[in-house]
Amino acid sequence: MRRLDLERLLELPVREGVHLVEASAGSGKTWNLSALFLRLVLEGLPVERILVVTFTNAATEELRGRVRERLRACLRRLESGPAKNDGEEDELVARLAARHGGDPQAPLRLRAALAGMDEAAIHTIHAFCRRVLQEHAFATRVELDAEILEDEAEPLRRVARDWWRARAAELPERLFAALAAGGGGWDGPDALLAELAPYLEREIEVRVPDPRGLDALLAELEGLAREAAGLAAGEDLERLVETVAGRVVRQGPFRDEAWKERALWAAEGFLEGTAAWPRALTAAAVAAHLKKRPRAEMPDSPLLALGDRILACQEALPGAFLREALEGLRARWAAWRRERGLLTQHDLLERVREALDGEGGAALARRLAERWPVAMVDEFQDTDPVQYAVFERLAQAGQAQVLIGDPKQAIYAFRGADIHAYLAARRAVPPERRLSLPWNWRSSPAAVAAVNAIFGAHDNPFALAERIEFEP
Known part of the structure; x- marks a missing residue:
């Protein structure tokens, strides 16, 4: 599996096909997601046409904040030149600013992106499905007066x-x-x-x-x-x-x-x-x-x-x-x-999946893929078969996707997450489009060495018939 370093990140054909990025704990998933988002904006894709799906509401807000920071940093670089303190900006911003420095549209795109960040399609999977049902009520055959049950307990x-x-x-x-x-x-x-x-x-x-x-x-x-x-x-x-x-x-x-x-x-x-x-x-x-x-x-x-x-x-x-x-x-x-006309969070997923699989599903998938030609899905190891089916239909309709996850962190089976859905998605991605983020930027060298020693000592440390490779 190829490593997603800075050079590859800058050249990744992110608007073509499906890419899978396996990212271990502390390896910079949010950093790379925000970097790809910045790249897409500079290359002319408006923020409202970039779909990002994360696992929790807290993660969506964190990512939204990181993207704003990256957009502002790049805009400052384009308008004011390099920062006096080189430590205040990362190399990726510097490289992208240099690449687009001669494009008069680049600052305009960044300003438009910053102005539209509140409307950016950065959602949890349930919020994304709710948006699809609301905006395509007739195509999904959802009841117009249906209400979402926020608290099921x-x-x-x-x-x-x-x-x-x-x-x-x-x-x-x-x-x-x-x-x-x-x-x-x-x-x-x-x-x-x-x-x-x-x-x-x-x-x-x-x-x-x-x-x-x-x-x-x-x-x-x-x-x-x-x-x-x-x-x-x-x-x-x-x-x-x-x-x-x-x-x-x-x-x-x-x-x-x-x-x-x-x-x-x-x-x-x-x-x-x-x-x-x-x-x-x-x-x-x-x-x-x-x-x-x-x-x-x-x-x-x-x-x-x-x-x-x-x-x-x-x-x-x-x-x-x-x-x-x-x-x-x-x-x-x-x-x-x-009897009460209520939908649960899981109903949202099921209704979208049923609409994509039913009569008119191909047309709906094309409309969604045209609306959001690029999707980035974080924590993909915690997907379930219904979620995977939704993204699979969108990919078949032409949506480019970057699926980011770590099968070693698949711990939400009690919520319905299915590691085998992740493995099925990995099998569907050609080997040349599978990448990894193997560097840990969060833990101490001693902790990383200890984990490598424990898991590296086993031929199949995760005990699955379809092996999950451990890369030190």
Whole structure:
């Protein structure tokens, strides 16, 4: 991957095709974005025709401020010559001012750009999509009276509580015991919403170990509980626990002396419908921890064999519960928004994507590409499949793009970001248009050396099938 140094930055054919810039932490992404913006202005592209998409509102304001500084610095250089203190201006400004010094239009373009910065298309992805919907309401088929739901938290809580009252409140205590035993503490609507909120409006495939629904699994577990009660009537649970204790090593579910008390309590609670069957009283667990001596034979207990079936059913319950809850919450959340004519931030993305994919989408993409012939997208590693689809359609319509991101910093999966969307975009960019910003200007040399040593010691440090290269 070629390095984006100053010479290449000055000559990059930024108005042609799609370029991908991989920029590590502290490598000067904002510096380079503002530099490309200045270049485009000097080359005759008005600020209102340059699209810049960043990740947060704070980032948009920071970038807007940096661009203003660059425009002012270049204008000063053109009108007043070099600064007395060379440290007050960067080499890029000096080079661009020298390149355009003989062009009488250059100062006029810079002044016009400074005057129009408040209207510059520097947006978050959601603000950009909102603008597209507002300016192309008929093409996107958005409701003219649709309102944007700015704060989703409280409406989502109400929807979650409504679903919980309608469905979860009627579910047996045995289910919630199994959920707790499986590590899912979804004992109320707020806890459930915290788990599922990032996925309510995302296109994800819910995979569960058992394809049967929640009701079918609960019915099976009730049948197993009745069978266990029948066996327990003829087999002393306390004696079974003592027998197991004499034949297993102190590992896994048998790691401490208190396991016997816990197992007995759980088994009795399971028979009463208030607890989950303990892993310690399953044939699989006992067989895995038998002492290595001749007399440590497997206890002859039908309850242990039945415990394997009970445990398998219990372990399938969390996935089935979450799948049903996700489907139920999605339906209620969509209905709640539809009844009130409200759009969420994610709806903005979906509506634009649907418009670009639907009838008339190619014409809309061309209009947007003509409006903004160049787009620069920051933090592209945090994109999701919907966002990528939007920019892909615009690129196909002729929009030149610079995608800037760092796959090593892809940490927003909980918000729907998908590193595989970034990797798909990287595959679509020809190798000669992939560049990197490998120099860290923020951290101390010792910190950089330590990171290089740690990550450089591994052949595939990010453990993905499609490798993310680490460049020291």
